[in-house]
Amino acid sequence: MWAFFGLIVYASLHPFAGWQLPQPLNRSVLTLPWTFYNQRWDNVSNFAAYLPLGLLACTAWRRDGAPAWVAVLASCLLGTSLSYAMELTQHALPTRVPSRLDWILNTAGASTGALLALVIHWLGWVDAWRGLRNRWFRPGSGSGQTLLLLWPLALLFPPPVPLGVGQVLDRLNEAAVDLLADTPYAGWLPERYGFEALSPSAEMLAVALGLLAPTLVASAVARSPLVRLILLAGALVLGVAATMLSTALNFGPDHALSWMTPPVLPGIALGLVLGCGCAWLPRRAATGVGLIALTALVTLVNQAPSDPYYALSLQAWEQGRFIRFHGLAQWIGWLWPYLAIVWLLIQISMRDGAADRLPTIAP
DSSP states (O other): OHHHHHHHHHHHHTTOOSOOOOSSOSGGGGSOOOOSOOOHHHHHHHHHHHHHHHHHHHHHHHHTTOOHHHHHHHHHHHHHHHHHHHHHHGGGOTTOOOOHHHHHHHHHHHHHHHHHHHHHHHHTHHHHHHHHHHHHBOTTOHHHHHHHHHHHHHHHSOOSBTTBOOOOHHHHHHHHHHHHTTSTTGGGSOOOOOOOOOOHHHHHHHHHHHHHHHHHHHHHHBSSHHHHHHHHHHHHHHHHHHHHHHHHHHHOGGGTTTTOOTTHHHHHHHHHHHHHHHTTSOHHHHHHHHHHHHHHHHHHHTTSOOOHHHHHHHHHHHHSTTHHHHHHHHHHHHHHHHHHHHHHHHHHHSOTTTGGGSOOOOO
């Protein structure tokens, strides 16, 4: 819950630039203005962004034994207080527009999420999920499960290769160039120009590794080969759906499948074959293969150039209607494979059974 709380703060205040005191600085600042425009996308996103917060908060408080009415009331107060604080803070950001309507929609989303949590508890779905999780996943594997849940979100930030997350080298190089500009060390940086497009075989391999990566993370947390195969199928469905959604949002629904270039289908097929084969590997062996696959993936992805369509989509995310989700999706897309590598290194460095005794982070 608190992780999602932090993500809302990040998304609400991104890009954290141009801070200034609101003018005039008086009591009127405490009164949020009505916006002069009304876009359906903004309204839906403001409502939907706070719905998971209310759901997670109410579920957590109910799990801790709080009465239903207390959990709902506390969740609603948490949502409306956070939203009001974020809207007030946006007065100091010239690129953000505080709005009373946003506050109302955020509060409605959190309240709906809290009520939805009560319905889920009443239907017994929480207990059913706990039982399923205990049957499918190893004890203490909450961090790995969280990585799996974050993977589809990483794909919402448009990657240079389908399913190919982790391209950070260009951005790091740009940041280093800006940092060392007009210094004696400016010429020390390697040139990042003249990269050729990946060959069809390299792109196919990158797609296959992109699908294989979450599958091998799943192999480190799943109890049986059957569960691994189910998670592989889930990764395929979620990966395709997230990529279609990202493409549709950037270029329109008519182009939702434009990323399906000739190397992509063979790459997906190769990833499925490799994933099925790895489903029967011992846990430590699957973890080692996962490290190799993730290392190869980030190597290929960081060699892929940013084509004009990719640059155009980045501009849309950074300057357009995706500003609320840009920071979150971008950072997850950049960091997911590296976080997975670190997590797998921790898993493989432990004795058998030691990972099961680690404190867990509930997904």
